[in-house]
Amino acid sequence: MVTKVPARILNFMDKEVVRSIIDKYGIDERKAISDFLSSETYRMLIDPETELYKVSPLIIFDMWEAEKVTGDPRSSIYIRAE
Secondary structure (H helix, E strand, O other): OOOOOOHHHHHHHHHHHHHHHHHHHOOOHHHHHHHHHOOHHHHHHHOOOOOHHHOOHHHHHHHHHHHHHHOOHHHOHHHHOO
16 A cells, blocks of 8 residues: 655655745746746655655755756656666
8 A cells, every 4th residue: 555655754854845946046036936836746745655755855855956957857866777
């Protein structure tokens, strides 16, 4: 049986990744939140089968950045495992 990703973990990830987006790109918080929550990276994060909630928020941020550049979060070096 697959369970949901715990809300406290998602809350932590959301805050950390959004903070990284704001810090690096200088965009406002609402835009950063919107960009992250509407991303494929976020859809992968909330899918308990991917188990991405177990990795560092820095990896999730890298996936988000890779998605913005290439259109695919799987192009992140952490997913490609090169």
